[in-house]
Amino acid sequence: MSAIDEEFETDIPTLRRILAECRTVAVVGLSASWHRPSNFAAKYMQEHGYRVIPVNPMYQEVLGERCYPSLRDVPEKIDMVDCFRASSEIPAIAVDAIAIGAKVLWMQLGVINYEAARSARAAGLEVVIDRCVKIEHARLFGGLNFVGVNTKVISSKRPRIVAN
Numbered sequence: 001m002s003a004i005d006e007e008f009e010t011d012i013p014t015l016r017r018i019l020a021e022c023r024t025v026a027v028v029g030l031s032a033s034w035h036r037p038s039n040f041a042a043k044y045m046q047e048h049g050y051r052v053i054p055v056n057p058m059y060q061e062v063l064g065e066r067c068y069p070s071l072r073d074v075p076e077k078i079d080m081v082d083c084f085r086a087s088s089e090i091p092a093i094a095v096d097a098i099a100i101g102a103k104v105l106w107m108q109l110g111v112i113n114y115e116a117a118r119s120a121r122a123a124g125l126e127v128v129i130d131r132c133v134k135i136e137h138a139r140l141f142g143g144l145n146f147v148g149v150n151t152k153v154i155s156s157k158r159p160r161i162v163a164n
Helices: 003-007 012-021 037-047 089-099 114-122 135-142
Strands: 023-026 052-053 080-083 103-106 127-129
Touching: 012 037, 012 127, 012 135, 023 037, 037 052, 080 089, 089 103, 089 114, 103 114, 114 127
Parallel strands: 023 052, 023 080, 080 103, 103 127
Antiparallel strands: none
């Protein structure tokens, strides 16, 4: 682990506190396609009592919620900004997260931008990098069972094809 990675490593108690306190989550880049990771994670969070606010200019509604074109268009208070966008797009999202008074900037798995993380931290936001909200919630709050993630969607069994 590099010094930069260590600087932004988030410990278990902090992750647990963030997920317990941040109940309104704006998901930037949330897709309406059920098979996309953003949709899968957001649906899981909805099912576990979180208020999910979709942010994506391509849609009017996602997961039964009104979808907004940008963070600045959301009319309610946002606790966490969960980023499902390319790492290169995170600095602009961080600026918006700071402007709206979010508490946490969360970058999903594979999303890493230290410049944006530093600016968000300097503005008082907590930052989580390269972690999945769904996976961390399941790991810390009991969404895992003895065979893995308990989604009731993914199975190791082959689908049974029924002939007409």
